[in-house]
Amino acid sequence: MxxxxxxxxxxxxxxxxxxxxxxxxxxxxxxxAMPGFLHLYSGEEAVAVGVxxxxxxxxxxxxxxxxxxxxxxxxxxxxxxMAEIFGRATGYCKxxxxxxxxxxxxxxxxxxxxxxxxxxxxxxxxxxxxxxxxEGAVSVTFFGDGATNRGTFHESLNLASVWQLPAVYxxxxxxxxxxxxxxxxxxxxxxxxxxxxxGMPGVIVDGNDVLAVREATAEAVARAREGGGPTLVxxxxxxxxxxxxxxxxxxxxxxEHQEWMEKDPIPRFGADLVSxxxxxxxxxxxxxxxxxxxxxxxxxxxxxxxWPTEADLLTDVYTD
Amino acid sequence: MKRMNFGEAIAEGLTLEMERDPTIYIAGxxxxxxxGSFGVTGHGVFQKFGPSRVRDTPISETAIIGHAVGAAAAGxxxxxxxMFMDFVGIAGDELWNQAAKMHYMFGGQLKVPMVVxxxxxxxxxAAAHHSQxxxxxxxxxxxLKLVAPAxxxxxxxxxxxxxxDDNPVVFVEHKMLYGLQxxxxxxxxxxxxxxxxxxxxxxxxxIVAWSAMVHTALAAAELLAAEGIDAEVLDLRSLVPLDKDxxxxxxxxxxxxxxxxxxxxxxxxGAEIAALVADEGFDLLDxxxxxxxxxxxxxxxxxxxxxxxxxxxxxIRAAVVSLG
Numbered sequence: 001m002x003x004x005x006x007x008x009x010x011x012x013x014x015x016x017x018x019x020x021x022x023x024x025x026x027x028x029x030x031x032x033a034m035p036g037f038l039h040l041y042s043g044e045e046a047v048a049v050g051v052x053x054x055x056x057x058x059x060x061x062x063x064x065x066x067x068x069x070x071x072x073x074x075x076x077x078x079x080x081x082m083a084e085i086f087g088r089a090t091g092y093c094k095x096x097x098x099x100x101x102x103x104x105x106x107x108x109x110x111x112x113x114x115x116x117x118x119x120x121x122x123x124x125x126x127x128x129x130x131x132x133x134x135e136g137a138v139s140v141t142f143f144g145d146g147a148t149n150r151g152t153f154h155e156s157l158n159l160a161s162v163w164q165l166p167a168v169y170x171x172x173x174x175x176x177x178x179x180x181x182x183x184x185x186x187x188x189x190x191x192x193x194x195x196x197x198x199g200m201p202g203v204i205v206d207g208n209d210v211l212a213v214r215e216a217t218a219e220a221v222a223r224a225r226e227g228g229g230p231t232l233v234x235x236x237x238x239x240x241x242x243x244x245x246x247x248x249x250x251x252x253x254x255x256e257h258q259e260w261m262e263k264d265p266i267p268r269f270g271a272d273l274v275s276x277x278x279x280x281x282x283x284x285x286x287x288x289x290x291x292x293x294x295x296x297x298x299x300x301x302x303x304x305x306x307w308p309t310e311a312d313l314l315t316d317v318y319t320d
Numbered sequence: 321m322k323r324m325n326f327g328e329a330i331a332e333g334l335t336l337e338m339e340r341d342p343t344i345y346i347a348g349x350x351x352x353x354x355x356g357s358f359g360v361t362g363h364g365v366f367q368k369f370g371p372s373r374v375r376d377t378p379i380s381e382t383a384i385i386g387h388a389v390g391a392a393a394a395g396x397x398x399x400x401x402x403m404f405m406d407f408v409g410i411a412g413d414e415l416w417n418q419a420a421k422m423h424y425m426f427g428g429q430l431k432v433p434m435v436v437x438x439x440x441x442x443x444x445x446a447a448a449h450h451s452q453x454x455x456x457x458x459x460x461x462x463x464l465k466l467v468a469p470a471x472x473x474x475x476x477x478x479x480x481x482x483x484x485d486d487n488p489v490v491f492v493e494h495k496m497l498y499g500l501q502x503x504x505x506x507x508x509x510x511x512x513x514x515x516x517x518x519x520x521x522x523x524x525x526x527i528v529a530w531s532a533m534v535h536t537a538l539a540a541a542e543l544l545a546a547e548g549i550d551a552e553v554l555d556l557r558s559l560v561p562l563d564k565d566x567x568x569x570x571x572x573x574x575x576x577x578x579x580x581x582x583x584x585x586x587x588x589x590g591a592e593i594a595a596l597v598a599d600e601g602f603d604l605l606d607x608x609x610x611x612x613x614x615x616x617x618x619x620x621x622x623x624x625x626x627x628x629x630x631x632x633x634x635x636i637r638a639a640v641v642s643l644g
Contacts, residue, residue: 060390060394062390091427092427092429093427094428096424096425096427097425101425101426103426106429110393110394110430111422111425111426114417115413115417115418118386118413118417120386121383121386121390121414121418122389122390122393123390124383124386124390125386125387125389125392125394125396126390126391126394128390129390129391129394129395129396132343132345132396133395139390139394151382152382155380156383156386158380159380159387316424316427317423317424317462317463318463319423319487
């Protein structure tokens with residue numbers, strides 16, 4: 001796997017960008033400037049970035065209600081994303097989707113989704129399209145621990161296995177489905193164990209280690225590209241904030257929270273890069289500053305953009 | 321023209337389209353080896369295209385409909401089967417929240433060109449879970465199209481149109497129609513979605529119907545003719561989009577409207593038509609709008625009860641006569 005300095009810096013940059021986006025969105029939301037709901041990805045950056053690092057342009061990605069990280073990691077435009085979550089006409093979805101339905105189809109990113117578990121059949125179908133095309137493209141589907149209790153998970157993984165689809169299923173296990181911790185909503189510890197029921201490999205990864213995520217995904221993606229069928233990759237991780245902005249997450253043990261905060265994937269990777277001799281702390285600070293101005297510009301773009309009109313309300317229900 | 325049964329007419333449309341476009345595939349329970357629960361894909365479709373384009377699935381309605389959304393978004397044109405319309409709830413989110421909304425929510429960035437073929441209707445004693453007409457539950461969700469052919473020619477023409485349509489289309493096949501023989505135009509015969517068809521011209525009353533009920537309405541028209549009442553039968557063919565103009569034009573001519581559907585009365589699609597005509601055609605009407613429907617009950621099993629459940633030609637006749 002690439003230890004090329006530029007590639008490693010790109011991974012770092014991407015994680016920083018996600019964090020900065022979420023922080024900016026968070027601040028705007030708390031100030032009252034932003035409508036709707038926000039489900040922040042902060043803390044889980046290593047998963048999105050590690051996964052996307054091994055994908056090709058013609059691969060597909062489906063996402064969740066907590067999807068800003070996936071879109072940014074896939075190469076999404078923060079201006080268009082910010083405008084979308086501000087509900088402006090210049091947003092990715094002309095303001096019609098919002099945070100939970102943001103998408104960039106040109107990047108093969110088939111959307112965030114407001115229904116938990118709904119991404120799983122959609123990603124499975126995209127995998128079938130890849131199989132039909134026969135060019136080795138794969139479909140990566142993200143979902144959380146809670147989603148694996150839905151019938152969509154069961155039916156989709158079973159179908160993908162029977163049809164040997166080029167699918168990679170990434171479970172972002174942040175140990176909580178809103179307020180219920182994992183042991184309250186399932187009687188097993190490792191979601192990867194569920195893979196056995198579908199006759200596919202199940203892998204557990206430290207979801208806060210971007211290189212570990214990258215390795216595990218690379219293996220699963222290679223298997224899929226070569227016609228070896230689907231894989232379930234469980235990334236153990238943690239969300240820094242509540243389920244949505246406004247959720248104080250008092251249901252989580254403060255000690256457990258502190259433990260996970262100390263494993264924050266971004267400073268951790270930064271420290272590894274520095275100690276590995278790849279970069280200096282100044283290099284990292286430079287990246288942080290660069291990203292900070294990008295996000296400032298994104299907010300300005302969003303806030304300065306026009307609202308959609310009543311005429312826009314009625315368009316795009318059907319395509320011609 | 322060729323004479324064939326209803327299932328064969330649909331199979332002919334499927335075959336022509338699948339020959340033309342390699343991105344079209346079929347998936348559903350028992351569509352492959354078994355030839356379809358009502359034999360449709362068994363009329364040469366599975367035989368010709370094989371298991372990779374006519375795919376048997378596990379019993380997984382959620383994944384059958386749900387994967388089709390993703391496959392369509394990613395460039396294929398799935399024609400999936402929901403074996404009985406009664407099962408729509410199992411794939412409710414997939415159809416109502418995903419298929420119907422992705423084009424809109426993403427600001428038009430992608431399209432979902434999929435067809436869901438499904439089977440409706442009572443009459444064979446299949447009882448409460450295998451006999452419903454749930455078109456209102458599809459029509460109520462913006463983003464879906466909905467067609468329900470009554471004749472063999474329309475079945476072929478509409479399945480072709482549905483497949484070519486870049487929106488999600490629900491294609492309803494009434495199970496009592498499969499065994500009937502009818503004439504089908506050969507070759508590339510397309511029926512435009514959103515266009516109703518006058519199956520019988522008349523002057524005294526408009527009977528609006530769709531699917532199997534069109535045949536019942538035509539039978540009612542014959543009964544009425546014997547009483548000197550000249551009924552016009554308008555076959556909607558498409559419920560969404562609805563050919564509103566055709567309905568209003570007919571009512572302008574006859575000044576009386578009876579709507580007949582096999583779905584239950586409350587919130588059936590007939591209520592939508594009635595409201596529409598009461599609003600936009602009020603001055604055209606010489607009598608109240610009547611709906612002839614199934615009662616608000618589940619579909620009963622016993623043949624004696626089922627016969628009382630499904631609207632008959634006699635009930636339509638009586639409704640027309642009651643308009644005075």
